[in-house]
Amino acid sequence: MRYLPLTDAEREEMRKVIGVSEVKELFSCIPSGKCHFPLGQLPAALSEPELVAAFKELAGKNAFSGRLSFLGAGAYDHFIPEVVSYLSGKGEFLTPYTPYQPEVSQGSLQAIFEYQTMMAMLTGLDVANASLYDGATAAAEAVLLAVRRSGRSRVLLASTLHPEYAAVIRTYVQNLPIELRTVAVEEESGRVDGGDLRSRLDDSVAAFVFQSPNFLGVVEDGGSIAAAVHERKAYAVQVVAEAMSLAYLASPGECGVDMAVGEAQSFGLSLGFGGPYLGFMAVREEFMRQIPGRLVGQTRDLDGKRGYVLTLSTREQHIKREKATSNICSNEAWCALRAGMYLAVMGKAGLARAARACHLNAAYFVRSAAGMKNIRVVYARNFYNEVLIEVKKGSAAGLAAALKKKGILAGVPLSWFEAGRKDRLLLAFSEVHDRAAIDRLLAAIGEAS
Amino acid sequence: MNTLPKLIFELSREGKVGCGLNEADVPAEPAIDAALLRGTPADLPQVSEVEIVRHYMALAKLNYSVDAGFYPLGSCTMKYNPKINEKLAAADDLQAHPYAPHDLVQGNLEIMARLEEWLVKLTGLAGFTLAPAAGAHGEFTGMLIVRKHLQEKGDARKVVLIPDSAHGTNPASAHFAGYEVKEIPSNSRGIIGLEDLRAHLTPDVAALMMTNPNTLGIFESDIAAIAEALHANGSLLYMDGANLNALLGVVRPGDLGVDVMHLNLHKTFATPHGGGGPGSGPVGVAARLLPHLPVPRIRKKGDTFEVVYDDPRSIGRVKNFYGQFLVMVRALAYLMALGRENVMRVAEDAVLNANYIRKRLEGKLDLPYKAPTLHEVVFSDDGLPVKTLDIAKRLLDFGFHPFTIYFPLIVHGAMMIEPTESESKETLDEFVAVMEVILGEARENPDLLRQAPTRTPVRRLDETLAARKPVLRWRKGGDT
Numbered sequence: 001m002r003y004l005p006l007t008d009a010e011r012e013e014m015r016k017v018i019g020v021s022e023v024k025e026l027f028s029c030i031p032s033g034k035c036h037f038p039l040g041q042l043p044a045a046l047s048e049p050e051l052v053a054a055f056k057e058l059a060g061k062n063a064f065s066g067r068l069s070f071l072g073a074g075a076y077d078h079f080i081p082e083v084v085s086y087l088s089g090k091g092e093f094l095t096p097y098t099p100y101q102p103e104v105s106q107g108s109l110q111a112i113f114e115y116q117t118m119m120a121m122l123t124g125l126d127v128a129n130a131s132l133y134d135g136a137t138a139a140a141e142a143v144l145l146a147v148r149r150s151g152r153s154r155v156l157l158a159s160t161l162h163p164e165y166a167a168v169i170r171t172y173v174q175n176l177p178i179e180l181r182t183v184a185v186e187e188e189s190g191r192v193d194g195g196d197l198r199s200r201l202d203d204s205v206a207a208f209v210f211q212s213p214n215f216l217g218v219v220e221d222g223g224s225i226a227a228a229v230h231e232r233k234a235y236a237v238q239v240v241a242e243a244m245s246l247a248y249l250a251s252p253g254e255c256g257v258d259m260a261v262g263e264a265q266s267f268g269l270s271l272g273f274g275g276p277y278l279g280f281m282a283v284r285e286e287f288m289r290q291i292p293g294r295l296v297g298q299t300r301d302l303d304g305k306r307g308y309v310l311t312l313s314t315r316e317q318h319i320k321r322e323k324a325t326s327n328i329c330s331n332e333a334w335c336a337l338r339a340g341m342y343l344a345v346m347g348k349a350g351l352a353r354a355a356r357a358c359h360l361n362a363a364y365f366v367r368s369a370a371g372m373k374n375i376r377v378v379y380a381r382n383f384y385n386e387v388l389i390e391v392k393k394g395s396a397a398g399l400a401a402a403l404k405k406k407g408i409l410a411g412v413p414l415s416w417f418e419a420g421r422k423d424r425l426l427l428a429f430s431e432v433h434d435r436a437a438i439d440r441l442l443a444a445i446g447e448a449s
Numbered sequence: 450m451n452t453l454p455k456l457i458f459e460l461s462r463e464g465k466v467g468c469g470l471n472e473a474d475v476p477a478e479p480a481i482d483a484a485l486l487r488g489t490p491a492d493l494p495q496v497s498e499v500e501i502v503r504h505y506m507a508l509a510k511l512n513y514s515v516d517a518g519f520y521p522l523g524s525c526t527m528k529y530n531p532k533i534n535e536k537l538a539a540a541d542d543l544q545a546h547p548y549a550p551h552d553l554v555q556g557n558l559e560i561m562a563r564l565e566e567w568l569v570k571l572t573g574l575a576g577f578t579l580a581p582a583a584g585a586h587g588e589f590t591g592m593l594i595v596r597k598h599l600q601e602k603g604d605a606r607k608v609v610l611i612p613d614s615a616h617g618t619n620p621a622s623a624h625f626a627g628y629e630v631k632e633i634p635s636n637s638r639g640i641i642g643l644e645d646l647r648a649h650l651t652p653d654v655a656a657l658m659m660t661n662p663n664t665l666g667i668f669e670s671d672i673a674a675i676a677e678a679l680h681a682n683g684s685l686l687y688m689d690g691a692n693l694n695a696l697l698g699v700v701r702p703g704d705l706g707v708d709v710m711h712l713n714l715h716k717t718f719a720t721p722h723g724g725g726g727p728g729s730g731p732v733g734v735a736a737r738l739l740p741h742l743p744v745p746r747i748r749k750k751g752d753t754f755e756v757v758y759d760d761p762r763s764i765g766r767v768k769n770f771y772g773q774f775l776v777m778v779r780a781l782a783y784l785m786a787l788g789r790e791n792v793m794r795v796a797e798d799a800v801l802n803a804n805y806i807r808k809r810l811e812g813k814l815d816l817p818y819k820a821p822t823l824h825e826v827v828f829s830d831d832g833l834p835v836k837t838l839d840i841a842k843r844l845l846d847f848g849f850h851p852f853t854i855y856f857p858l859i860v861h862g863a864m865m866i867e868p869t870e871s872e873s874k875e876t877l878d879e880f881v882a883v884m885e886v887i888l889g890e891a892r893e894n895p896d897l898l899r900q901a902p903t904r905t906p907v908r909r910l911d912e913t914l915a916a917r918k919p920v921l922r923w924r925k926g927g928d929t
Binding site for chain 2: 013031054061094144
């Protein structure tokens with residue numbers, strides 16, 4: 001077998017050194033009565049060409065390729081410069097373990113240090129960690145951090161949080177002494193209902209978790225939210241499901257938010273049917289020693305040379321065991337490395353340009369859709385790159401199905417999610433779209449009536 | 450060797466461009482209040498494409514990797530990552546949006562269903578969720594399943610038993626699932642003894658979390674009796690599958706009485722570690738626990754794969770979308786390449802390699818637990834004039850990545866060596882020869898080891914300084 005380098009002669013020689021005549025003897029510690037492994041039920045080994053053919057056949061059963069897509073809702077199609085794939089695919093980045101031996105891991109460590117810096121810059125906060133699994137689990141970790149730090153037990157969640165993020169938070173806290181409450185949306189603006197938020201804030205509230213841009217596509221007034229939350233000495237936690245927005249909108253730090261968590265898949269990771277993606281967490285300095293996940297820090301070697309190590313590990317499970325700030329061990333290091341590469345390639349001007357293009361494309365759609373008879377844009381201002389439309393007749397799923405026939409994946413019907421409205425469709429725009437693509441979408445919607 | 454690469458920010462020059470994107474071709478008419486916009490752009494680096502390539506190439510040279518050489522990190526299973534799997538996972542036709550309509554992603558759903566089928570057959574468990582993102586995430590998911598099951602029976606219970614040899618994620622995962630952790634000692638043979646377990650088996654015990662083979666590389670030979678004792682007490686047996694590599698094709702955890710277990714696709718199933726992640730930690734369960742698996746679940750109806758999003762008895766959702774899909778693709782490709790002919794050979798070669806190293810180093814290093822070992826062996830630094838850390842650092846000078854050090858905690862100065870099946874006899878012989886040289890140096894010139902490494906891009910780094918005055922990001926004009 002091509003992945004196994006031992007020859008039969010070597011195996012025999014090694015058995016002799018060990019002092020066994022058969023390899024089975026090395027497994028004699030396993031009760032033999034339990035060893036009935038039905039190997040015959042497994043498929044036969046494939047040669048490399050057979051493997052390629054088998055996956056070609058599997059991939060051939062997919063039929064999404066070549067369609068014009070406006071799907072978003074937490075996973076976004078952005079252009080990935082080839083340099084990112086080329087560099088991140090190198091075995092030196094892909095095949096090391098966690099950098100436990102910093103002397104031979106400076107490449108990974110420095111790259112993650114650079115990534116942490118870029119995420120801190122983008123979020124406008126002091127410290128970003130080395131990654132968490134994804135946006136949803138990062139949001140759940142933020143809830144745990146806020147509770148731990150404040151000593152309070154109630155957490156308010158905006159109803160406009162991505163439904164899967166809210167679901168993951170509920171799963172995470174289901175056995176912990178943490179109470180979740182939902183803050184209503186103001187239907188007219190699509191934003192957090194400030195009155196409802198204020199009425200629910202009291203001295204038992206650890207944090208208010210809101211998403212901006214929110215799940216309806218609307219950009220929240222983070223400054224007012226943070227101010228209201230801070231009045232009751234709670235923490236403001238902003239979830240960012242579309243990291244690209246960080247380069248266009250006022251940063252969480254500028255708004256006075258305490259923690260920003262979310263999904264950075266937009267930074268150079270392919271859609272990949274949902275993973276692996278990149279959870280990020282950035283916080284104000286006061287949380288630094290309680291943040292979950294790994295951190296890379298700068299230090300000096302014996303000769304005084306600058307170098308990098310994993311640091312503040314007394315927060316972590318391998319030291320603190322059940323008293324750790326999180327159980328996380330493996331994270332999304334390679335995805336973070338890739339995001340760092342992407343942000344380096346895009347650079348200061350390039351990222352800002354791409355981020356602006358996402359909004360301008362969405363704005364063009366909204367303006368152009370203003371006169372359409374069969375749909376209504378629900379929030380026609382203060383969105384970022386996602387637009388919620390209401391289908392006047394029939395269902396959003398019906399409209400999506402009609403457009404699918406024309407080769408367009410028009411958006412995600414909110415009915416995909418539990419309790420989502422049947423007449424609403426969420427569309428996402430990015431720099432991969434151009435005017436012609438959006439015009440084609442508009443025409444197809446018009447014809448669908 | 451003497452100059453480390455600058456930080457990407459230090460390469461930045463006003464006006465340099467690394468990407469070739471155009472401005473949008475729609476009118477530049479925003480529809481958003483100016484107050485909501487960013488004041489100044491983030492101060493990301495401005496570097497040209499060629500300089501970016503050279504920067505990362507310079508960083509790549511500073512890394513050790515499985516592609517570069519032997520990586521005997523115990524309990525991490527650093528096996529070779531087949532190159533074809535990277536290409537297969539990068540195929541355009543797999544990169545669907547996770548909310549693409551199901552009829553357009555039947556191939557992707559089938560990939561997940563096929564992987565689940567393989568895992569069921571390899572473990573003898575009834576079903577798997579592929580949602581968890583990593584091993585620890587799988588442990589947490591598994592403990593939530595345990596709790597849900599017990600809750601439905603009317604008593605969630607309070608305590609989870611964990612042996613002192615366990616990985617730190619076990620107690621942390623149990624804690625976040627709402628359990629109190631009680632540690633049970635390993636016996637003189639390095640395993641959990643049935644009598645020790647019985648002494649701890651009170652009515653409030655929800656489960657035992659057992660790693661098998663354990664972190665000493667020793668098979669928990671009482672496992673079947675332990676499972677029976679647990680079940681008689683109404684408790685469950687959780688198995689940490691970090692070390693499943695030793696058992697592939699040999700024995701199925703489901704046949705040993707295991708109720709819940711997680712696997713690590715980034716260990717046993719050859720997906721690359723990526724410098725710390727992404728991993729994937731599928732969780733398998735016995736039939737009676739199937740209803741509690743997290744959503745979404747993939748089901749086949751006729752010829753079509755469907756996705757079930759809500760199930761009232763499920764623990765809920767643990768991750769967004771479907772999990773680490775592209776990691777699953779690589780794992781399935783690995784298994785399809787192995788096939789029934791080679792699955793067992795993996796375990797056999799892994800165990801043969803570990804026992805060969807054990808035999809060659811036994812007598813030269815202290816072996817605190819003499820019981821037969823499977824895929825890894827743990828020595829201690831007892832009787833040596835230097836510490837484990839010094840030996841590890843000296844290995845770096847000889848071009849080898851060290852073994853896992855100071856774990857498991859029950860061994861003084863632990864050196865935990867897991868060669869995996871990926872290594873040739875020549876590599877193992879070279880490693881042993883280097884270890885012999887280093888042990889000779891330890892006796893004759895221990896200071897050489899304490900100063901090691903000297904041939905690496907940097908020497909020992911001051912971790913105390915890093916933790917005392919944390920510098921976790923670059924700042925313009927800051928300390929460099």
